[in-house]
Amino acid sequence: MTLTPRVSSAAVATSAAAALLLLTACSGAPPQDDAPADERLDVVTAAYPLQYVTERIAGDDATATSALSAGTDVHEAELAPSQALRLSRADLVVALPGLQAGVDAALSDAAPERVVDVTEAAALDGDDLHFWLDPLRLADVGDEVAGALAAADPDRADGYRQRAAQLRTDLTALDQRYADGLAPCRGASLVTSHEAFGYLADRYGLQQLGVAGLDPEVEPTPARLRAVVEQVQDTGVRTLYFETEATDAVTRALASRLGTATGVLDPMESAREPGADLVATADANLRALTDGLVCS
Known part of the structure; x- marks a missing residue:
């Protein structure tokens, strides 16, 4: 598989660390962490969404961990040398190229034995990588991960497939809760601090408008801010949403100027502790949406 990571200082640092560690391993020096x-x-x-899916499907038959430490900003992730080495030694890596430049660089250098790229299973739309906010796309990725686990570990294949089927059942139920809860809100404007919710908006008939674009680190232009103000005024938007993982200063200032409420949505990007419940977080997002959108 060919990866095309975005170039950043984090990627350069991670690439150098991975190369140094691999050279050390090849020289016969003892490993720094136990197998x-x-x-x-x-x-x-x-x-994180890939971690959640893999944990659910692996059960007790495989160990599933994140390449990043809990709380790490997904957009500026830099792998420590020990993390790059762990990535290189993994039996299987579940990846989404383009999301994290540091991880992409480490994968390109380390060449683990098996890598499953979920891009095709997620049916990505353009440059937006936040596919997991559509529960059924995430279920499709779960099937892909189950297939990769079964191929790598045939003796436990039945368990992987059974747990993938249960995950699909749970995500289909989540999708139905969203469809029912947001049915009265179809066509409503969803104004967020950055455009991480396109898949959710498309699936449930909302009109997303981000104060910033896909990259939350890029400051919005005056023209973009004017467009947001006009949209809010024209459609009667009651709530501007900021995110748990992005700065909210501009969105809060806009809400104060426009006299709207603010709400919080979780794009579920950053690394979490093992066992964190994505479905519970998605349900909390649904409650925030039904509370804040203009619905009939």
């Missing part, structure tokens, strides 16, 4: 104590697959994932 897994059991025979289970060691799976490393490159984003």
